[in-house]
Amino acid sequence: MNTQHFMVAGGVCLLLIVTAGCGAAPTHPDQASAVAERVAAPSAPEAQTSRVKSYDKISQLTQDSSLVVVATVSDEYTMANHGALANVVERVVHVERTLKGQAREQVIVLDLGAGEDSVALQPGTTHLFFLDDYELEKGEPTGQFVITGVSAGDYEQADDGSFLRVDTDSLRLPETLPRDFRL
Numbered sequence: 001m002n003t004q005h006f007m008v009a010g011g012v013c014l015l016l017i018v019t020a021g022c023g024a025a026p027t028h029p030d031q032a033s034a035v036a037e038r039v040a041a042p043s044a045p046e047a048q049t050s051r052v053k054s055y056d057k058i059s060q061l062t063q064d065s066s067l068v069v070v071a072t073v074s075d076e077y078t079m080a081n082h083g084a085l086a087n088v089v090e091r092v093v094h095v096e097r098t099l100k101g102q103a104r105e106q107v108i109v110l111d112l113g114a115g116e117d118s119v120a121l122q123p124g125t126t127h128l129f130f131l132d133d134y135e136l137e138k139g140e141p142t143g144q145f146v147i148t149g150v151s152a153g154d155y156e157q158a159d160d161g162s163f164l165r166v167d168t169d170s171l172r173l174p175e176t177l178p179r180d181f182r183l
Contacts, residue, residue, distance in 0.1 A: 055152045056172035062183055065130040065148045067101035069093075070157075074106070075123035082136055088112055090144065091121045093129070099183045108144040110134055120166070126157040127166075128181060 055061050062068060071093035078090045089111035095103045109131065111121050121127075130153030131145035147153045152170040155163035161179030 053149065055149050055170050058174065058177075061130040061148055061153050061173070062100060064132060065100065065153060066133050067103055067107070067131040067145060068099040068129065068183060069095045069101075069103050069107070069131065070097040070099070070126065070128050071095045071107070071109075072126045073121045073123050082110070082112075082134075085112055089121070093121075093127070096126070099181075107131070110144055110146050112146060112150075120151065120154070128155040128157070128163040128177060129153060 053064070055064075074092045074094055076092040080088050080090055082088050090108050091111055092106050093109050094106050109121065109129065129145075130148040132148045132153075133141040134144045134146045135141055149167070149170065151167040152173060154166040155177055156166050157179075158164050158176075163177040163179070163181060165173055165175050165177075167173070
């Protein structure tokens with residue numbers, strides 16, 4: 001097989017992967033595509049993050065999270081470097097309801113590797129967050145949090161008050177959680 005055949009085969013594989021990924025995005029009949037547009041919007045991460053564990057059930061997310069809250073994303077943030085991760089957005093979120101753990105009125109959620117142009121945590125949006133302590137060094141919590149499972153633990157509130165799964169990779173997690181969700 002010559003180089004041209006490899007290029008064509010690679011292009012076909014890439015097209016299939018991209019097409020399959022587009023078909024996997026969640027939909028919700030009562031919600032405009034605003035959440036999907038933000039998730040699908042291009043961004044240029046400066047550092048790679050990867051999911052070590054996949055999640056199929058809310059109980060798994062809950063077990064791996066030290067804090068579960070409903071919170072509104074503020075426009076307050078700082079840019080910081082955390083070890084090998086450059087340009088991490090440290091986003092302030094205002095806690096409205098705590099479902100697990102002890103939360104102050106506001107907590108800092110790290111948007112890892114997204115940079116300043118992140119579309120994940122838009123100011124003014126309300127989320128159901130499954131969070132875990134962020135440790136720059138093992139066993140030394142920083143007082144900041146990361147979303148459990150990279151984005152698996154992020155559900156954005158829809159216009160009807162329900163919470164929509166943001167993560168397009170955790171298709172076994174519920175697509176929608178009720179506005180009065182409880183653990």
